[in-house]
Amino acid sequence: MRTITTLDTQPTITRKTSGWDKTGWALMLLLALFLFIIASRYLTLNPEVYFPEQRDVYAANPIFLLMHIIGSMLAILIGPIQFLSRIRTGRLLNLHRWLGRVYLLGILIGGIGGLYMAQLAYGGVITRLGFSALALLWLLSGFMAYKTIRNKQIETHRKWMTVNYALTFAGVTLRLWQIIFGVSGLDFITGYLIVSWLCWVPNLFVALWAINRK
DSSP states (O other), rough: OOOOOOHSSSSOOOOOHHHHHHHHHHHHHHHHHHHHHHHGGGGOOOOOGSGGGGHHHHHOOOHHHHHHHHHHHHOOOOOOOOOOGGGGGGGGGHHHHHHHHHHHHHHHHHHHHHHHTTOOOOHHHHHHHHHHHHHHHHHHHHHHHHHHHTTTTTHHHHHHHHHHHHHHTHHHHHHHHHHHHHHHTHHHHHHHHHHHHTTTTTHHHHHHHHHHHH
């Protein structure tokens, strides 16, 4: 007989959604749409949309590039929908499940593509380690989210999905940090070395804070 942890046998406590939660969700969705639009340009495989330092690398690896872009686009857009409490219960539960399957498929495809492209990242060892760590944690947390839901560990599954989407959101924070660095006058290579870690490590801490807060 399978043992279910005490955590997952406890009734889920329904917490009233605050104005801050609604504002945060709306901002998350808006930024996700921003990344979706930005990333869609890469689907044309037009070298003019690639940043110059990686133009030759991207042009030489279109399959893995497209895997990463398409998988990321699916995940970044589906993620905010899955956080809506109303979609996780009642008549919309099946929709939640099917969107979850597509989301995790996006993580698998995008993560494999991202891990491959990380080995070719501009900036050398530092950026390659940063993006490789991100891709591996992205894949691992996606696998754990899948494993826990298969074992009907609902609350643990939600925690892993929170972590996973925080890593998915690295695509957004990367671009926001690049804008900040550009405005501050920081040279591109230094900014890129920093952002290969800064785009996802703070996200991970925010996800852990959000999990503990609940």
